Amino acid sequence: MSVRRAAAGEASVTAVFLVWSGWILSAKRITWADLIPFGVTAGTLTAVYSVGATLYLPRLFNSSVSRYGVVGAVFAMISALFAAMLVLVASAALGREVRDELSRIRHGRRPSDREVRQQWDRVVEQTRSRWRTARGQVSHRRTKGA
Numbered sequence: 581m582s583v584r585r586a587a588a589g590e591a592s593v594t595a596v597f598l599v600w601s602g603w604i605l606s607a608k609r610i611t612w613a614d615l616i617p618f619g620v621t622a623g624t625l626t627a628v629y630s631v632g633a634t635l636y637l638p639r640l641f642n643s644s645v646s647r648y649g650v651v652g653a654v655f656a657m658i659s660a661l662f663a664a665m666l667v668l669v670a671s672a673a674l675g676r677e678v679r680d681e682l683s684r685i686r687h688g689r690r691p692s693d694r695e696v697r698q699q700w701d702r703v704v705e706q707t708r709s710r711w712r713t714a715r716g717q718v719s720h721r722r723t724k725g726a
Contacts, residue, residue, distance in 0.1 A: 587627040595623030617682065618675025622668060629667045633660060 599619035602610060637660055644652030684690065 587631055590630060591623040591627035593623075594626050595619035598622045614679055615675075617678040618672055621675045621678065622671035625667050625671050625674075626664075629664065633663070 596619065599612060599615045602615045602618065603612060637656070640659065641653060641656045644656040646652070648655065
C-alpha cells in the first residue's frame with residue numbers, strides 16, 4: 581500500500597515539476613494548458629518506470645558488475661539513463677497527441693465515419709498480415725527442426 585502512495589505522490593510532484601519547467605524553459609511561450617497533458621503522462625510513466633527500475637536495476641547492476649567489473653556498472657547506469665530518457669521522450673510525444681485530440685474534441689472536429697472505417701480496415705489488414713507472417717515463420721521453424 582505504501583508503494584502505491586509513494587508512486588502517486590511521485591507522479592503528482594513530477595507532473596507539477598515538468599509542467600513548471602516546460603513553461604520556464606520555453607520562456608513562457610507554451611501555456612500551462614498545453615503542458616498539462618505532457619505533465620500528467622510524464623508523471624504517470626515516470627512513476628511506473630520508477631517502480632520497475634526499483635525491481636530490475638539492482639539485478640542489472642549486480643550481474644553487470646560481476647561480469648564486467650567497473651565498466652559493467654557504467655553500462656548499467658547508461659542503460660538506466662537511456663530508459664529514463666525514453667520514458668520522457670515518449671511522454672512528450674504522447675502528451676502532444678493527447679493535447680491535440682483534446683483540442684479537436686473541444687472544437688467539435690471529428691473525422692468522418694468513412695475515414696475512421698478506412699483507418700480501422702488498414703489496422704486490421706496490417707495485423708492480419710503480421711499474424712500470417714508470424715505463423716509462416718513458426719511453421720517454417722517447426723518443419724526445419726523436425
